[in-house]
Structures are given as structure tokens and as C-alpha cells.
Amino acid sequence: xxxxxxxxxxxxxxxxxxxxxxxxxxxxxxxxxxxxxxxxxxxxxxxxxxxxxxxxxxxxxxxxxxxxxxxxxxxxxxxxxxxxxxxxxxxxxxxxxxxxxxxxxxxxxxxxxxxxxxxxxxxxxxxxxxxxxxxxxxxxxxxxxxxxxxxxxxxxxxxxxxxxxxxxxxxxxxxxxxxxxxxxxxxxxxxxxxxxxxxxxxxxxxxxxxxxxxxxxxxxxxxxxxxxxxxxxxxxxxxxxxxxxxxxxxxxxxxxxxxxxxxxxxxxxxxxxxxxxxxxxxxxxxxxxxxxxxxxxxxxxxxxxxxxxxxxxxxxxxxxxxxxxxxxxxxxxxxxxxxxxxxxxxxxxxxxxxxxxxxxxxxxxxxxxxxxxxxxxxxxxxxxxxxxxxxxxxxxxxxxxxxxxxxxxxxxxxxxxxxxxxxxxxxxxxxxxxxxxxxxxxxxxxxxxxxxxxxxxxxxxxxxxxxxxxxxxxxxxxxxxxxxxxxxxxxxxxxxxxxxxxxxxxxxxxxxxxxxxx
Ligand code: AMP
Ligand code: MG
Numbered sequence: 001x002x003x004x005x006x007x008x009x010x011x012x013x014x015x016x017x018x019x020x021x022x023x024x025x026x027x028x029x030x031x032x033x034x035x036x037x038x039x040x041x042x043x044x045x046x047x048x049x050x051x052x053x054x055x056x057x058x059x060x061x062x063x064x065x066x067x068x069x070x071x072x073x074x075x076x077x078x079x080x081x082x083x084x085x086x087x088x089x090x091x092x093x094x095x096x097x098x099x100x101x102x103x104x105x106x107x108x109x110x111x112x113x114x115x116x117x118x119x120x121x122x123x124x125x126x127x128x129x130x131x132x133x134x135x136x137x138x139x140x141x142x143x144x145x146x147x148x149x150x151x152x153x154x155x156x157x158x159x160x161x162x163x164x165x166x167x168x169x170x171x172x173x174x175x176x177x178x179x180x181x182x183x184x185x186x187x188x189x190x191x192x193x194x195x196x197x198x199x200x201x202x203x204x205x206x207x208x209x210x211x212x213x214x215x216x217x218x219x220x221x222x223x224x225x226x227x228x229x230x231x232x233x234x235x236x237x238x239x240x241x242x243x244x245x246x247x248x249x250x251x252x253x254x255x256x257x258x259x260x261x262x263x264x265x266x267x268x269x270x271x272x273x274x275x276x277x278x279x280x281x282x283x284x285x286x287x288x289x290x291x292x293x294x295x296x297x298x299x300x301x302x303x304x305x306x307x308x309x310x311x312x313x314x315x316x317x318x319x320x321x322x323x324x325x326x327x328x329x330x331x332x333x334x335x336x337x338x339x340x341x342x343x344x345x346x347x348x349x350x351x352x353x354x355x356x357x358x359x360x361x362x363x364x365x366x367x368x369x370x371x372x373x374x375x376x377x378x379x380x381x382x383x384x385x386x387x388x389x390x391x392x393x394x395x396x397x398x399x400x401x402x403x404x405x406x407x408x409x410x411x412x413x414x415x416x417x418x419x420x421x422x423x424x425x426x427x428x429x430x431x432x433x434x435x436x437x438x439x440x441x442x443x444x445x446x447x448x449x450x451x452x453x454x455x456x457x458x459x460x461x462x463x464x465x466x467x468x469x470x471x472x473x474x475x476x477x478x479x480x481x482x483x484x485x486x487x488x489x490x491x492x493x494x495x496x497x498x499x500x501x502x503x504x505x506x507x508x509x510x511x512x513x514x515x516x517x518x
């Protein structure tokens with residue numbers, strides 16, 4: 001075990017690529033470099049409020065000492081750290097946005113775990129960098145708690161994600177206009193230490209392509225493959241790598257859809273080249289099953305990043321990455337083919353996942369229609385997605401009458417069923433039962449599939465909202481309890497969180513809709 005403040009950090013990215021080493025934190029364009037040195041700006045009084053024990057064990061990190069908390073607050077930079085902000089670009093809401101970069105994230109260094117894996121350690125909210133543009137480089141407690149709890153929750157849900165190791169309050173206040181209505185208020189500041197094998201995004205590659213810096217583009221692609229895809233060798237390694245990125249991205253979206261996650265800001269600068277969920281902002285889980293739901297106020301009225309659009313947006317984003325890689329190829333044909341392979345790959349994975357959610361033994365050709373109609377029913381009835389699937393797995397054969405069945409699902413409904421909705425619902429239940437009865441696996445095996453695929457506890461926005469309100473008052477019971485429950489989302493030990501969104505949370509800011517202002 002090593003401590004955050006005594007460990008030797010590596011800096012392979014820094015050593016491999018051109019950077020701006022001036023340490024100047026003024027917002028600016030930084031042509032020719034892939035990162036800029038950026039020392040964290042010290043905060044008043046860093047206090048540890050969150051720590052991920054299991055992750056720390058996995059990484060070989062000791063429980064934080066006083067010096068380690070200073071590291072977490074950005075107040076102590078050890079001699080082997082080389083803090084920098086990465087320069088990347090991206091497409092935001094479908095438009096080319098030019099240079100973006102880490103505006104409030106600072107990488108401290110890379111850490112070799114006891115298992116020999118390389119992980120990058122980053123502070124989010126540690127002050128300005130050359131990429132902060134007009135913003136302050138800070139994060140508020142609200143958004144930091146959301147990233148800390150949610151990235152860990154996603155990991156335990158078995159969704160690929162960056163992780164969060166520690167969370168500190170800074171003792172400084174940060175001004176935010178939460179509703180974008182000209183009423184800014186001071187909120188407590190906080191910093192998350194997030195960790196990942198890499199935070200490289202599609203946008204890192206797009207930036208080099210936009211600069212026509214083919215030498216560095218080639219170098220970054222090779223560096224990425226060498227480090228994170230070392231099994232890919234040979235002359236055609238770049239296209240094979242890209243195909244793997246396509247596959248990982250398809251898998252990621254399928255996992256999001258499985259658990260009902262809506263990212264909210266799927267810009268290409270928020271797309272990980274390792275296929276991880278990255279940059280937790282105005283995300284949400286679905287409560288009522290509405291494919292058109294977007295949690296991001298900035299995403300209205302277009303709903304580009306709505307739940308049901310996430311697969312096509314990922315495809316579009318992969319097109320942007322492919323475009324950036326064009327200079328590395330003689331013709332675009334292999335890239336086009338790889339991007340196009342997304343569709344099949346996604347649907348293939350998607351139906352397998354849906355088959356598991358529904359407890360099917362396999363997905364037969366005739367099941368595609370059944371699954372589509374089932375989803376149509378969910379969009380019409382809009383039950384609570386998570387509760388619905390739990391109740392589905394508990395629908396025993398003694399529930400025979402229509403009334404029995406509707407009552408069984410009562411807890412999942414947000415509204416009374418219209419006559420039409422009720423008929424559609426009962427029809428789907430009948431179809432499901434018939435299909436389940438034709439399974440060639442036992443009832444137990446079918447239930448096992450369902451319980452492994454359908455989480456019982458998700459980190460709902462209203463729960464986060466309550467936990468944050470409590471933390472702002474200095475109480476951490478709910479925060480700790482949620483942290484524990486989210487480590488066991490498929491268990492049955494935390495049924496105080498097995499509850500649909502309460503009525504009071506329906507219209508409340510932070511409970512259904514969120515802004516990017518964090
Ligand atoms: P996002 O879509 O939230 O991932 O952020 C888009 C861009 O805005 C990234 O370059 C961020 O680093 C930057 N950004 C967001 N919030 C801040 C902030 N408070 N200070 C500086 N930069 C920020
Ligand atoms: Mg981002």
C-alpha cells in the first residue's frame with residue numbers, strides 16, 4: 001500500500017507529447033500542444049467527506065492521512081506529480097466547438113497498481129486551467145457528490161465507468177447560477193478525485209485532426225493502442241483498434257439502456273475512447289419509462305440526448321471520431337465500414353440484453369417483435385422502469401385475473417391506467433408469460449438472468465438531492481447509506497430505496513431536470 005502523498009507518480013503522457021510547460025493559467029488557445037501544465041489552486045480548508053474503500057484497496061491506496069487530504073484538495077503537490085490539463089476539442093450538441101480541454105480537471109499523475117495496471121489520478125474542481133475559458137475551474141458540492149456517488153454506483157451496476165476515489169469540501173464558496181435565470185448564489189465548493197486508466201476522449205483525436213497535426217495524431221493513436229489495447233498488433237492495428245472502440249461504445253450504450261441511465265451531455269468531448277461512462281453532469285436514471293426524457297435543461301427542446309436517442313448519438317459521435325482518423329488511411333472505406341458495423345453490433349447486443357431483462361432463454365427471431373411490442377407498451381404505460389422489472393420477476397403464476405396482475409404492478413405506476421393502456425399492458429403480460437413458458441431453461445435459471453440484469457436500487461436524482469441537502473447541513477447519514485446501498489444494487493438489503501420517485505420530486509429542480517451549471 002502507498003499513500004496519495006508519498007507514492008511515486010509517473011507521467012508517461014507528459015513525457016511522450018508536447019506540452020505547454022509555462023504554468024500560465026490564463027485562458028487561451030494552446031496550438032501545438034496536447035496539454036498544459038496547470039498547478040491546482042489551493043483551497044481554504046479541505047475536509048474529507050467521501051472515500052471509496054474498495055477502490056482504494058484495488059489501487060493499493062492507504063486511507064488518507066492529513067497530507068493526503070491536502071493532496072485531495074489540491075493544496076499539496078508532491079515532487080513526482082506533474083499536474084496538467086489535457087487539451088481536447090469536440091462537437092457539442094452536434095456543432096463543432098473547437099478547442100475545449102480540461103477546464104476544471106487537473107491530472108496529477110499516473111499510478112501503477114499492485115496488479116501492474118496504470119491508473120490516472122485527476123482532481124475535478126481544483127481551479128483554473130488554460131482551458132477554463134470564462135469559467136472558474138471549480139465545482140460545487142452538489143455536482144461533486146453527484147459524480148462521486150454515481151460513478152461508483154455505475155461501477156457496481158456493472159456499467160463501464162471512470163471511478164471516484166475521494167471527495168473533499170474545500171471550505172470556499174463558489175458562485176453558481178443553478179437555474180440560468182440571473183440569480184446566482186454561493187454554494188459550498190468541493191473537489192472529486194477521480195481515477196481511470198485514461199480520460200482520453202474522442203475529442204483528443206478530433207483536436208489533432210482539426211489542427212492537421214498528423215504526426216501527433218498518429219502518435220496519440222499508437223500510444224493509446226500500446227497502452228490500452230496492447231493485444232492489437234500488426235499493420236492494420238489502427239482500424240482494428242477503431243473497430244474495438246466501436247464495439248466498446250455499443251456495449252456501453254446497451255449497459256446504459258439496461259439500467260435506465262441517461263447521460264445528458266453526450267458531446268464528443270464526453271465520449272471515452274475506452275468505452276467508459278465519463279463526465280457526470282446533468283445525468284439521470286429514468287423513473288417513469290419515457291424514451292424522450294432528457295435530464296438536461298440545456299437539451300430542451302431538441303432532446304438530442306434523450307434516453308432513447310443515446311444509441312444513435314453514439315453512432316453519430318463515432319462518425320466524428322472516424323472523421324478525425326481519416327488522415328491515417330488511404331481511403332475512407334475501412335472507416336466507413338467500421339462505423340456502419342455499429343448498427344448491427346448495437347442491435348445484436350441490445351436484444352441479448354433485453355432477453356436477459358425479460359428472463360428469456362435465448363433471443364429467437366420471433367422475439368424481436370415481442371420485445372419491440374413490450375417496449376411500446378412500456379412507453380405507453382410509463383411505469384417506473386426499475387420497479388417494473390423487479391415486479392415482473394416476482395409475478396407468480398397464481399396471479400391470474402386481470403385485476404390481480406394490475407394490482408401486482410401497482411407500485412410501479414405513476415398514474416392510473418387508461419382503459420387502452422390497461423389493455424395494452426395486460427396483453428404484454430400475457431405475451432410475456434407465454435414466451436417464458438416456452439423457455440428451454442428452468443424457471444430458476446430464467447429468474448437468475450433477470451435478477452442479475454435488473455438492478456433493484458438505482459441512484460435516483462431525488463435521493464441524491466436529499467443527500468446533498470443533508471450534507472450542506474453537515475449531516476452525512478443518507479450519503480453513507482446511499483454509498484453502501486449502491487455497492488449492492490442487485491441485493492435486497494436496502495429496500496428503503498426501493499421506491500419510485502415521490503410526487504414532490506416531480507417538478508423540483510435537481511430531482512428531475514438539471515442544468516449543466518456545476
Ligand atoms: P462538460 O460538457 O460539462 O463536460 O464541459 C464542457 C467543457 O466546459 C469542458 O471543457 C469543461 O472542462 C468546461 N467546464 C465546465 N465547467 C467548468 C468550470 N466550472 N470551470 C472551467 N471549465 C468548465
Ligand atoms: Mg466534459
